[in-house]
Amino acid sequence: MKNILLISAACALSMQLMLAQSQGNAVVPTQTTDPSTGVFISTVGNMQLTPAANCSGNATMSTANGSNYTWSANSNNVNFTTQTRQYYNPYTGQYEDAPNQGGTQAQAALPYDNSVIFDADVMINMEASSYTAIFSVTDFGKTVIAADSAMSSRLKTFTDALLRDSINATDIHIDFISMLPVYEVEPQNKVFSNIATEVPAGFKIKKNVHVLFYDHTKLDQIITHAAQASIYDLVKVDYNVNDIQAAYDTLRKIAVEVIDMKRNTYKMMGFQTTILTMAEGYDSKYPEERYESYTAYLQGQSYVNQPQGSNAQVKTVEKEQTVFYNKVPYKQFDRVLNADLAEPGVQFYYKLRVKCKMEHIEEEPAAPAAGTKPAPKTVGAQPAKPGTNTNTPPPPAGTYQPKVTVK
DSSP, X not given: OOEEEEOXXXXXXXXXXXXXXXXXXXOOOEEEEOTTTOOEEEEETTEEEEXXXXXXXXXXXXXXXXXXXXXXXXXXXXXXXXXXXXXXXXXXXXXXXXXXXXXXXXXXXXXXXXXXXXXXXXXXXXXXXXXXXXXEEEEEESSHHHHHHHHXXXXXXXXXXXXXXXXXXXXXXXXXXXXXEEEEEEEOOOTTOOOEEEEEEEEEEEEEEEEEESOTTHHHHHHHHHHHTTOOXXXXXXXXXXXXXXXXXXXXXXXXXXXXXHHHHHXXXXXXXXXXXXXXXXXXXXXXXXXXXXXXXOOTTTTTTSOTTOOOOOOOOOOOEEEEEOOOOSTXXXXXXXXXXOSOOEEEEEEEEEEEXXXXXXXXXXXXXXXXXXXXXXXXXXXXXXXXXTTSOOOOTTOOOOOOOOO
């Protein structure tokens, strides 16, 4: 769709030159004449420019996406600014003027028909029913037997300490990962030769230890036992919830209460809502998904204080990285259960959306007060017999009237 802009030919040329300067290229306008009106038309890209009387004042163009642009033209430059922004309206399926995004006021959109959509977003924070700590163990030996013996000795030290600390043997699992040969480079002792060859140097074994425990405070003790066995690599800690369905059942009930509360708000305003259709969605976030990291340090003045012309190189040091638990924020939810949970837990959230038909409630007439009698019915004139003229006055007294017989 072409955008029509009324502007003078001089303004059109000025505008085109400015666009060419800003874009780094030049576009020669196509100049034609309307045969029906004889008006000179200059076309630049997808915009037609029709000359006006002069180049003063403002001109406005509406683009295909609904934005309005205003040109303030004079002899020196052409300025254009965006006047409106747009957003997608789910009620109409069209892009419309965007509401004010500034400030802290909540936004509300009115429906364009007799339907209304209610959303209920609810969340629950649940403590894990159990935890699984996973440690990675690596050992090396010149032979397979030597590597396996060194690995077995460290694992036995670790598992014996766990058993003494009331961890059941069924809650400890050794997961074999890999056993691979390791090579080293050996130079060849030959005259006029600088070739080195890889030769076997031994074997490396990797295993993981899974420890299941039910009290989160035991994690510190488990890490201590691992360190005593020269095991330092804690891969991760899984949070387990044994009854996920119960969490979602609770959220469904709360979501229905939220929807009923919002429908009652409309009822108090004099509107009856009837549910037409509904949809639901759910998701969850575990603590291992919500840990984030950042590095906090001051840059200082070391770079600024370097003397001019100095060739000194600045050697930076390693900055400490901080890891923290960043839970899902609460502000997007209508209701949050167990919101004051200090320990990182599993966050389950549920969304219920219903579409309702909205009708105005008709007010019924007030009933008569007790003990009062209804008003008597007004008795009107008797209806006239067919064929009689009710507008004819009666004859004077003593006047003879012939008898008319109707057969």
